[in-house]
Amino acid sequence: MKVGIIGATGYGGAELLRILNSHPEFTISAIYSSSQQGKMIQEHYPHLTGIVPNTLEEIDPNKIAKDTDLVFLAAPSGVATKLAPSLLEAGCKVIDVSGDFRLKNTEDYEHWYQKEAAPTEWIEKAVYCLPELNRKDVQTGTQFISNPGCYPTATLLGLAPLAQSGWLVEGSVIIDAKSGVSGAGQSPSLATIYSELNENLKIYKVNKHQHIPEIEQMLKKFGYSSPITFQTHLNPMTRGIMATIYGNVNTDVTEDDVWNLFSEFYRNEPFVRVREMGIFPATKEVTASNYCDIGISFDERTGRVTIVSVIDNLMKGAASQAVQNANIMFGFEETAGLKFSPVFP
């Protein structure tokens, strides 16, 4: 299967290139850039020297549809809104890693992203797929997948077992999340320069993060309908997200119930690893992999469960999850090209 990457010069695009370069089913047929056409990818990313094809091409939807079976869109929000419809109309399959097609309610998108939403007919066509929770929504013939956000991936995988169990007390969920700086992409900003980031810890987008409605949209489907408190922090590290999630459970629930729930829920999931009760994962334990690792503790004094969920934001939070979705879309083994272990230390 021939695949192309739009946004190959970005961090998410570079990870897509690295993964797809050794994928057993997909062959990279073209890489595209809106600003560096004709340049070679190694001029931008020396670590990708040797990858073929290496010349960045202009973005022409009709040509892309001729040259590829599937295109990954890894561009800033607002770009897919304009580009995805023409790629889809030209006959391409598309996986978009931006937030443009995740929210089914266009008013939510416009409120939280402060951008014009895509036309409703295309939003309806987009299948939101966090594989462990939504793989059944991808049918034979699905042409368009909207890849989940990085924070929602960590948060929803952490919360799904409890949210679906019906044990969660409405209104009790609080999520305290931290991300490495690669989550902000490659474009420099004041917040991401070394002198502002190093030896510092900053909370940002307090009660305004654009991933809040995405998390709530899924939680509602699980039967948890209250608004959540969700806060994000910029941590002085390159990769990784840790979502620390708190929620109260009904009074008759025990620690064993919580443990059995999580271990059963993820028993057959190749990319979710639940630690023993009271053992917690660290971000480095998933670096450069498609894993989401989860730790749980139940405090019987407060009736509160603490869940810690870690992912690599560029991998399970973006590129490797997009490849997992591509495997599902084409009916390949879901783990194809993704079975590598994390990099440590």
Ligand SMILES: NC(=O)C1=CN([C@@H]2O[C@H](COP(=O)(O)OP(=O)(O)OC[C@H]3O[C@@H](n4cnc5c(N)ncnc54)[C@H](OP(=O)(O)O)[C@@H]3O)[C@@H](O)[C@H]2O)C=CC1
């Ligand atoms: N970083 C992360 O951890 C995650 C990112 N995402 C989302 O993935 C997307 C990509 O993120 P990331 O790789 O970090 O971002 P980067 O800023 O690192 O890269 C984005 C790339 O998009 C391309 N681009 C910019 N404008 C346009 C345009 N008008 N048309 C086509 N391409 C354009 C640029 O390449 P060029 O100029 O060569 O075209 C650029 O290299 C974003 O929507 C982001 O929100 C989702 C989950 C996690």
Ligand SMILES: CC(=O)N[C@@H](CCC(=O)OP(=O)(O)O)C(=O)O
């Ligand atoms: C550290 C950091 O800045 N992270 C970014 C993640 C953005 C992202 O992935 O954006 P979409 O999923 O909405 O496309 C943020 O918090 O906005």
